[in-house]
Amino acid sequence: MPAACLAAESGALVRLNKRMAELGLASRREADEWIAKGWVLVNGQPAPMGAKVAAGDRITVSRAAGQQQASRVTILLHKPVGYVSGQAEDGHPPAASLIAARSRWAGDAVRLRFAPAQLRGLAPAGRLDIDSTGLLVLTQDGRVARRIIGEDSPVDKEYLVRVAFGPVTQNVQAAFPPQRLALLRHGLSLDGQPLKPAQVHWQNPEQLRFVLTEGKKRQIRRMCELVGLRVVGLKRIRIGQVRLGALPAGQWRYLAADERF
Incomplete structure (x- = not known):
């Protein structure tokens, strides 16, 4: 059985990856990855790269895609002053360099073991200036990033x-x-x-x-x-609805399953 099955909305032909992002199934990058692996069907047929969909086309995503997505983590970091949100620049370290087992907050209630694989593809969803501190979201999940920093994001x-x-x-x-x-x-x-x-x-x-x-x-x-x-x-x-709370500076925790931005 497919993990997700949604009908495309009416309108002109649009690229499949764009439609999947609009429907909240995946980010465009994820969609392209899944299409390349044969995990996306349109009207019951494997979709080729660059495919476009029309009104009434039925988009089906395999269970394997859902399992891969479920394994991706979102991390909440209390970024200190002196760290940049993205790649290292001008000698200043990136915030992601703080993500390690030793800097995980002892108060994190999520029962998930930290693994180096969780750093792969982990990217900041938005930025926080080098001179600023506070809540920074890093995620492997394109849906989370789109929710926070997408052009139509309602998140304050x-x-x-x-x-x-x-x-x-x-x-x-x-x-x-x-x-x-x-x-x-x-x-x-x-x-x-x-x-x-x-x-x-x-x-x-x-x-x-x-x-x-x-x-x-x-x-x-x-x-x-x-x-x-x-x-x-x-x-x-x-x-959004996620607060920094008591998370100490320089430490991080996982986004809990019941938390939404």
Whole structure:
């Protein structure tokens, strides 16, 4: 019996890997891998590479594909300052270098044994600046990455941001004009494009809480610069429904089966 069987939605011909990604069956890369292995059928026939599907075409994915997907892990890391999210650059180590048995959080409740094979294809789903700390997701599962950083992703991210206003480093809230706080919420542009509305509130007199639904490079730091604020510290504490919680800096845990972004 097939592991998944879904009818393609109506519309013009589209590439099979794109349709599979839209249906949440796999990432495009995974889909291509499965097609090459003969694990994807269209209307009961093995699909060739580059195949396109039309309205009413029936996409069937083999159980072997489902088993492979189930073995892929997603890891939640509390990235410290000084590590880059992706590949090593300018002498700074990648966050993935922290993933080892010795740095697994003792409080991880997932009953899964760490194995070096889990590092294969493990990639960050989004970025966190070298000067920032907090929750970073690394995954082998293309569906998870698409959910977090896909163009149509509904997942928001929450940050705590310590700021200074000119020479003011204490009780910044009292010195910062309310109209500039309103601009942080809506009205700024970066790279020639207006930013989506954001939730921005004072967490305490020196710290702002940001909730964003987009993730341009160094977005919060650049937003703050535009209104005269200087970021002193930035920590991501939530991605979607998954929180950093008590995970210590430099340690990691697995995404639990009942957790969803």
